[in-house]
Amino acid sequence: MTFPMAISGVASGLICGLIFGFALERAGFASGCKLTAQLRFRDWAVFKVMFTAILVCALGLYLLDLTGVMPSEMIYIPTTYVWATLLGGVGVGAGMAIGGYCPGTSVVSFMSGRIDGLVFFVGLLFGTLAFSGVYERLEPVLDALPGPEAQTVPQLLHLPTWVVLVALLAVAVVVGWLTRGPVPDAPCATPSSRASTAQPRIGGATRNAT
């Protein structure tokens, strides 16, 4: 068998999507409160989940490349356009802080019953429409400062891949250690469950309010 298997049918889309959605929900990423709690530095779950996922997948891709099972030239690596890539991150970050979600998590959110997730999703369609309206005028910015095609951080820094992986692992371990301990999740519980438990708000919620 050769990898990637070049399966692009319905089944592969559904299977990959199912795992994706299941993992995001179990991480708590259906909640705009939980997601934006990272941006308020109240809860480091978003960082931990994202960094763990990136590390697990990156390590897997590294080993598959090393053993020749799936050479890294065979997979899609995005290319940097300095302004477009950076400003895109700025837009998605601002959008999450203001609206609570990103495109993928808004789907997870409304599938768990959140109306604001559905409204965010509808907002995505209007934002895309607005973008297509000004696309031609934006093109000079979008195409500016292209980096080398499919450039990776090891190539950029002239370091072996394993050094970059170890550095990322070190960041994850240090941040994880600094932010260990229980997370005050009561303020992010769903309103109905909050009412049913009638718990006093504890921990960071109280600190935050003062």
Next chain:
Amino acid sequence: MNQPKPLWNPYAAGALLGAGLLLTFMMTGHGLGASGFTTRLTAALAHVAAPEATEANSYMGSMVEDGANPLDSWITWQVIGLALGALIAAVTAGRFRITVDGPGRLKIGTRLLLAFAGGAIAAFGARMSLGCTSGLGLSGAATLATAGFLFLIGFFATGAGFGLLMKRFWQ
């Protein structure tokens, strides 16, 4: 009322997410995404509402030319899977509830307005960078692409800035 089950440990959820992402690369050669689908959905809906304007549009035109259906793509099935996976996870954990999340100190109408505005801003950004948190932040960074990390820097820096501005609206 039944208590919802606790969330997974973030490292466990992250490991499953990373394994699923690795499986996606092994099956298809690319990663997971989301905004690719919303772009195609926008083109499909715009084509129904205003066929000529959509065909003439420099961004969406190529997606609908010669009677092409923009939704006829792998990403459509992946997002359907994403939705089903989330639904299964929410229902089996007892977390499915019709509710409005968002800053608790704001009225529901204001929260929904912010959700709409946030969605529009996020989509505009994701079209600039050719990917969102899933396609570029997660999948791109997993390939160690410079683009993925540059995106994440912009994402977290701006998100934290606006997040702290929004802080007073949260309980």
